[in-house]
Structures are given as C-alpha cells and as structure tokens.
Amino acid sequence: MRFVDEFRDAEKATALAAQIAALCSPGRQYKFMEVCGGHTHTIYKHGLEDYLPEAITLVHGPGCPVCVIPMGRVDDAIHLAEQPDVIMTSFGDMLRVPGGRGSFLDSKARGADIRMVYSPLDALKIARQNPDKHVVFMAIGFETTAPSTAMTVLRAAADGVENFSIFCNHVTIIPAIKAILDSPDLRLDAFIGPGHVSTVIGCRPYEFIASGYGKPVVVAGFEPLDILQSIYMIMRQLASARCEIEDQYTRVVPWDGNPKALRVISEVMELRPYFEWRGLGFISHSALRMRQEYARFDAERLFQLPGVRVADPKACQCGEVLKGVLKPWECKVFGTACTPETPIGTCMVSSEGACAAYYNFGRFSRERVREATRT
C-alpha cells in the first residue's frame, strides 16, 4: 500500500537499528520519552522495541487524550448523558473510560442515548436530525482535535443550530511536558515529540525544552520507521553533544504549525486557569474552555454539572506511569486487579495508554518469544 509500506520496510529498519546501536556509548543507558499515545501504539503494534539495543529504553508519556481525563469529568459527562432528551456523542475510545460510577458503556446499558461518532461534525449532523433533542459532543484531545471541535461550533453558530453543545475537555500539550520536566524524579535524556499535535502548534513551542532543560526533542511521524529514524536523530544529537529541536515529520509538520487552526481554536476557546489531569493532578493553563461568546454551545454553562472531584483509586499508579517513573508492569495492580477488561486507571483503557499497550501487545518475555518465533 503506497504511503504506508515504505515506512514499514524491515530492511531499512535493520540498517537504521545498526546505526543507532553504533551511536551508543559503551556503558551508557538512554531513556527517551515518546510523548504521544499514538507513538506508544505504533511502537507496540509493530514490535519496534525488538530493533532497539538494550541500552535504550522508551518511556511512555502523557499524550493519550483518553488517559488524562480525570474521573470526575467522566462522571460529569455521564451526568450530562443521563439528562432527559439528551443525546451524548463521543469518540469510540472514550466509551470504556471508567469514572466514579462506571463508563459511558455502563450508562448506555442503563438507558442513556450515547452514540459513537468519528468527528464532531457527525455529532452536529445528529443534532440536525433530532431537533427535539439536545446533542452534546464530549470533546477530548490535544491541539490535534481542538480545531475540528472549534470548526464545528463555528458551523453550528453560522447555521443557527440551537440544540447542540460541547462538553469541552480539550487539553494542551506544553504544560503537561513542562510538568514532567519539573518532576523531581525525572530521568529522561530526550523526547520524541508528538507529530499530530505539532501539525497544529508547530515545533517552536518546544524550544524551551532544549534551551531551558537541556533535552533534545525530535518531532516524529507515526509509522515505525518514522519513530526509529527519530531515535537515530536523537542519538546523533547526543553523540555530537547537540541539543536542539528537530523535525523528522517534515512531510506533515511545518515548523510554524498551522496558524489557521490555531486562530480557529482561539476564536472559540480560551485557556482555563487550571485543569485536573488524571494522575498528574492540577496543572495551570493546561486546558481549554469555551469562550463567553459561544456560551450557548457550552454544555458546562447550559447544564448544572456535579463537578465533583473524584480521587484516583489509591492502588492506581497511573501518575507515575504517565510521568515515566514507573514502567507499566511495575505498577502494583498491573495485570491482576487492573486489566483492560477491568481497568482501574485510564492508562489501561485506551489502546494508546501505556499500560493497555504493554498488556495487549508486549506482555511477554523477550527471550522466550525469540525462541518461539525462530524459524
């Protein structure tokens, strides 16, 4: 398949892996964080770690939009969904995320009208088709998905759709990365930068990571060769004592991002003073809410929400996993009390979550599997 197969070429991967291995300093250990959940998914789905030398460890970051939604917000969303004459719409991987009283799927089983959509525009379409109902779109995601939410609001406003609103949970990536950088138990050598987010925000916002914290960043694409190449680019920086922001994903990510998308976001949304992140706690200026001008499309203003903060379960160590302090299997409840069927923490819910990716794709001993896959 064109535009896919050339980024999954095993021969090229083998050559790149050899170059990466050659750049390792003897005795040195390297830890790189891939910020984005999409990267985590690619790494596990293609078994990319098989190409990395033992000296390089990949640490899975906080960039899974589903994983960072706190339980209280899920409860608020379910509260909205269970209001009379409300249709709740949501992306598919939000359906299983547990709040304090179950997930969307459980609420649906109790009778709520919750529908999976592929785009906020689909939610707007449902609103048009159901004029006697109020349709809420559960908006989640980083700067990647925020523009499409904002565009949908503008469309609804232009067309005078009145039975449609947004439950806005959009978050911004930079404050989360900063929170990780400021964490006292941080031990990272570099970052693999999020590709999709960067198509919107560009590469410039990462400059403080190199200049202020001395960590290289390489913004990477989502095919396995993209990630392998970005690791090679990081290794080259480290080997030559450089510390820069580099763009591996130039075929998609412009250095200055997408000003039009940024304009649309700021037309409709503004920064919240603070927002709670699952596992990371409250981070200031880390999320978006609807502007006053679009209050009529803001579910938080249209409906009374409980807004109760629900503490993460005590046993859950999602925060440590999201910060890269713990590997998924090092969490106390991993794989026994917390599994993809019965997730305690959000890292276990989305296929992009570090724990779910490890559980679903990587839960095996490398040596035994090397034996089993030898032909």
Place this chain on the structure above:
Amino acid sequence: MSNDREQQVLDRIDRARRRKARVTDERITLAHGAGGKATHTLIEAVFLDAFDNPLLAPLEDQAVFSVGGARLAFTTDSYVVAPLFFPGGDIGDLAVNGTVNDLAMSGARPVYLSAGFILEEGFPVADLTRVVTSMAAAARAAGVQIVTGDTKVVQRGHGDGCYINTAGVGVLDRPVTLGASRARPGDVVLVSGPIGDHGVTIMLARGELDLESDITSATAPLAGLVSALLDAAPGDGVRCLRDATRGGVATILNEVARAADVAVVIDEASVPVRAEVRGASEILGLDPLYLACEGRLVAVVAPDVVDAALAALRGHPLGAGAAVIGQVKADPPTLVLLKTEFGGTRIVDLLIGDPLPRIC
C-alpha cells in the same frame, strides 16, 4: 534483575488469567456480544456454569453426538446484523451460511435447518420476502432444507426490523473428530482466503464513515471446501476448523491457544488481506485480524499434510486465496504472537469488546 522482576509479574498475570472467569458488570453491555473477552467471560461464568455438560464444555461451534449409530452435529446461531442488506449479501444468506458453516467446521454434512424470525412491527413485507428468498437460495446452494420455523412480532422499537435465529443438524459421514484442543506444537495454521472483507463491508454499509469501496462480504457455504480439505488430508491430519466470524481470525487463534495450551505464532506478512480492507483498517485504526469474516475458515493441520491441505483449499473456488499464516508452538502457552511485517514481535490478545476506532 529487572528481567526477573518483569517475568515474576508476567507469571502472576498468567495465573490471574487462568482463574475462573467472573462477570463483574451489573448489566449486559455491547461488549458482551462482541466475541472478545467479555463474551467469553459471560459464556463461561453464566451459561457454562448453569448448563454444564460434556458436549457443551469444549465450547466448539457445534456439539457432536451419536444417535442410533449415526454421528450428528448440532448448532444454533442468531443474526442481528445491521444493515439487513449489504454488498455481497444480506441477513438471509448470512443466517443460512453461518449455521451451515458452524456444522461444516466439525466435518459434518449439513442437512436440516430451522428458521426463527423475530420481526418488528412496521417491518416491510417486501423486505421480509427479499430476506426469505435469499435464505431459500442460500439453502439450495448449501444443499440443506429449512424444515421447521417460528415467527414472532415485537412492538415497534423493540427490535431492529428483523432478527433471525437458525439451528442446524448435520451428519458426520467421516470418522473425524475436530476440535481446538487437538492442536499441538509443530502444527500449521492456514486461512482459506483474504480476511476482514465482511467486517469492512458492514462498517462501510452502515454509512457512518463516508468511505466508499468495492469490497463485498464473502458470505458462502463452506461445507464443500471442508469436504475437499478432509479428502486431501484424511485421518487426524486436520486438527481443527473454525469459520472466522465474530472476533475474526485473532479470536479463533486465541481460542485454539487456550484450548490446547499452546502458543500460536502468526507471520503478519503472510496473512492475506485485500488492499481495500487494509486501507480502511489503517484509516480507522483497526486490526484486520479482529475483523469479522464470512466464507473464510481457519484450519490447524499437522505438518505432514500442509502441502496437501493447501493444495486442496486452493483447488476449490472458495479457497483460491488460501495461505499458510503461522505455526503452533509449545511455548509460551495460551499466547498468540505476531511476527510483524516490520520485523518486530507482539501479542495478539482477545479483544475486550467491539474494536473501537482510535481518535487520533
């Protein structure tokens, strides 16, 4: 050191997974019907617990037993597909072929079917006629007769137009006993053609995706294909056959790995997937291995009959795209592993519920 600790955790997980399944949900969710972990848990914890008997216990697609000297296969399946009509088929031929194939996978010759209809008030008679005509044609093509039936009508809003249940009886003319637990290390895994066609067809036919493609469901009766395979590999060379419907090839292989306490290692590059199916899966973030198939079987065969089995499948019009996709190994037991096209390795586990598209 870290490897040892990781292995301890993995062993603990393995023990947890072998524990008896328990349903923790208070209500049925759609996940319970998706064919993945939730479905297995429900079957094992609720149905198997209550109905427990040696014929049901292996959880094959059909029960095989003797009556008056004849070996019979018996099965049932319900069809709730939406939309009712889709490119390449409709709920009618699906309801016939699905049950015919569940019988055929035991090596049986399907003979008689029942048909139960649950119709929703307001359902167009013209649509019902179309469904029934297509069932009759499918039955003729499969060489079975629909000999008994039932009709119920539920109030508007209590059903999705038309649900169909079919049960079927088949006769085992050959002395074969097939079953997932018979797989053993060294065996080889085959599929009879490209996978995922049906799953993608249905998703596109729902019209939610604004994607267009020429892909059609491959629904077909497979008794003839099975017969050709068993003729080519007599004795116990064929260990197990499954039609890869709900949950796809990945789910079937997990069932084999668990039932036989073996590892199944799949080579991604050799799994046949049409370009359109791969494309749609890429866009939606789905894995073709989990997509529902119709008219496709997975066979586990002994190493010495692989060539004969593959030739027999390929020599049949419904198996022209057959391929060897993997091998059965002893270790690590109960796991399905995938050698990825990229050159890495990963697990292919049971899905929890429906395959849900990723957001970005």
